[in-house]
Amino acid sequence: MLVCCWQFIQAQSATWLHPGGRIGIFAGDTIAIFGNMTHEGSILSNPGSTVNFYGLRWNNSSSASILDESSDGMSGTGGWFQFIQPGRRNPNVVYQFVSGGYNVSQNAGPAFTNLRLINSPGLVLDDLNDLKITHELDLFKGMVFLNGWNLVIGHHNPGFIRNYSDSNFIVTGNHFGGGFLYRSELIAADGPVVFPIGTRPESFTPAVVAVQNNGGTFRAGVSDSVLAQLTQGRNLFSTSVNKTWQIDALNAATDANITLVHLLREEGPDYEANRNTSYVAFFNGSNWDTASTWAAPVSPSIFTSGPPDKDAAYNSRSFQLPAASHYFTSMVAQIVNSPNKTMLQFFDAYRSSRDNDSIMLRWATSREYYCAGFSIERKLLDGSNFDSIGFVHSKSPYGISYVAVGYDSLDIQATDLSLMYRLKVTMTDGSYFYSPIRIVKGRYNDGEINLYPNPVRAGTTLHVYYGAPLHIKALALIDVPGHRLGYREFPAPVNTQNYYELVIPTNLSAGTYFLQFIGQDDQIITTEKVLIINKL
Numbered sequence: 001m002l003v004c005c006w007q008f009i010q011a012q013s014a015t016w017l018h019p020g021g022r023i024g025i026f027a028g029d030t031i032a033i034f035g036n037m038t039h040e041g042s043i044l045s046n047p048g049s050t051v052n053f054y055g056l057r058w059n060n061s062s063s064a065s066i067l068d069e070s071s072d073g074m075s076g077t078g079g080w081f082q083f084i085q086p087g088r089r090n091p092n093v094v095y096q097f098v099s100g101g102y103n104v105s106q107n108a109g110p111a112f113t114n115l116r117l118i119n120s121p122g123l124v125l126d127d128l129n130d131l132k133i134t135h136e137l138d139l140f141k142g143m144v145f146l147n148g149w150n151l152v153i154g155h156h157n158p159g160f161i162r163n164y165s166d167s168n169f170i171v172t173g174n175h176f177g178g179g180f181l182y183r184s185e186l187i188a189a190d191g192p193v194v195f196p197i198g199t200r201p202e203s204f205t206p207a208v209v210a211v212q213n214n215g216g217t218f219r220a221g222v223s224d225s226v227l228a229q230l231t232q233g234r235n236l237f238s239t240s241v242n243k244t245w246q247i248d249a250l251n252a253a254t255d256a257n258i259t260l261v262h263l264l265r266e267e268g269p270d271y272e273a274n275r276n277t278s279y280v281a282f283f284n285g286s287n288w289d290t291a292s293t294w295a296a297p298v299s300p301s302i303f304t305s306g307p308p309d310k311d312a313a314y315n316s317r318s319f320q321l322p323a324a325s326h327y328f329t330s331m332v333a334q335i336v337n338s339p340n341k342t343m344l345q346f347f348d349a350y351r352s353s354r355d356n357d358s359i360m361l362r363w364a365t366s367r368e369y370y371c372a373g374f375s376i377e378r379k380l381l382d383g384s385n386f387d388s389i390g391f392v393h394s395k396s397p398y399g400i401s402y403v404a405v406g407y408d409s410l411d412i413q414a415t416d417l418s419l420m421y422r423l424k425v426t427m428t429d430g431s432y433f434y435s436p437i438r439i440v441k442g443r444y445n446d447g448e449i450n451l452y453p454n455p456v457r458a459g460t461t462l463h464v465y466y467g468a469p470l471h472i473k474a475l476a477l478i479d480v481p482g483h484r485l486g487y488r489e490f491p492a493p494v495n496t497q498n499y500y501e502l503v504i505p506t507n508l509s510a511g512t513y514f515l516q517f518i519g520q521d522d523q524i525i526t527t528e529k530v531l532i533i534n535k536l
């Protein structure tokens with residue numbers, strides 16, 4: 001549909017506003033565009049007006065204009081342009097694309113007044129175009145992918161960004177030059193201005209700039225990894241948070257406080273073990289500097305529009321910044337404490353529900369630090385020693401990982417006897433530690449542990465019979481929330497026996513409780529349900 005005067009437009013096919021064409025959307029009016037939009041003319045967007053865009057691509061030419069109600073067409077409030085996921089209208093469309101028509105280096109081209117994203121997973125900046133929004137970006141639902149280009153928010157001020165969180169933010173890409181978020185003309189009165197950016201959809205790591213004097217326009221981007229000489233040299237992942245932020249003051253030298261937010265799961269092992277010496281590090285041209293003061297990062301992060309993020313933390317530091325490019329990260333100044341070699345998240349062993357001869361072994365590490373692998377050890381319940389039945393090598397490159405890694409293995413055991421399993425977690429230097437022990441009952445045995453009587457009355461003795469001798473350190477009685485209500489320890493040396501007793505406390509109410517069998521390493525070997533009936 002061609003438009004040559006101020007009127008409204010609604011179309012289900014592709015829409016073209018030709019050079020010289022003009023449309024106006026006035027307060028209270030809403031128009032919908034269901035096809036692709038090519039904009040080469042002029043759009044007047046008044047406060048209270050809305051354009052709902054359901055198409056795949058919106059393309060602004062560099063000569064087009066989108067004006068608000070102010071005299072210069074860019075200093076007012078203007079109306080909303082909403083990019084909405086088509087949903088049932090076109091289920092094949094997921095991402096939407098925008099060619100903003102703006103050029104950051106020339107400071108020229110059209111700019112949206114306000115843009116609201118209602119499209120999960122998001123909006124992608126098309127090639128060869130930057131995007132400018134003069135007033136407000138609302139990340140109501142979805143992410144903005146810079147795709148190597150730039151997003152400018154504000155006109156003679158930093159503008160507003162709403163509803164940013166770990167599920168809605170601006171994705172810069174995971175390498176240098178992946179695109180920048182610009183906030184215009186920051187001044188001290190603005191307070192902390194958040195740049196809600198991250199390298200990937202699962203990695204929200206914003207930067208925050210609080211200008212203290214001599215404000216100006218700032219841009220920020222973030223990339224994965226921290227290298228000793230910025231773009232080359234040794235990877236400093238162990239002592240850093242695996243992120244390098246580029247934050248540039250573009251107009252003039254300024255004093256500013258820089259805050260960097262990182263994810264707890266991306267802390268390197270040495271960083272995590274020495275986080276009380278962490279600080280915001282600045283790359284001085286040849287290496288990363290060391291701050292004069294250090295402190296543990298603050299958590300949870302408050303730099304989100306939603307509730308504080310308990311999975312993130314932040315560090316802050318003030319700088320005198322010349323008008324140039326600057327690079328920052330968070331790292332530790334001293335390594336006093338050695339990191340845990342490997343942290344085992346869980347270990348489970350159980351018979352397969354489909355094949356009673358198959359025993360499934362599953363485990364995961366939350367962190368690995370020079371981990372060689374895992375020796376699977378097994379013994380009969382009344383056996384004297386564990387035997388190694390196999391070795392599983394670490395999946396992590398060089399045995400190092402600071403994110404969770406999962407493993408599984410299978411042991412075929414056609415036996416009616418109960419078995420005990422454990423992992424021997426071995427490091428590359430030969431050191432090791434053991435996992436908790438897991439008991440797997442015999443193939444057709446409903447349970448070689450017999451509790452008598454069960455139900456049991458409070459104030460009486462619960463008799464515990466095992467089908468085979470067992471080493472245990474103690475028995476503990478807990479309620480459903482996990483509170484320990486009864487406990488009996490068997491003095492060292494721990495004898496091998498197949499009968500134990502526990503007196504049920506007299507003050508317990510009728511209900512369901514659990515009996516824990518605690519091994520010599522204070523790990524819970526197994527748990528059995530106990531029913532307590534009315535008091536004596």
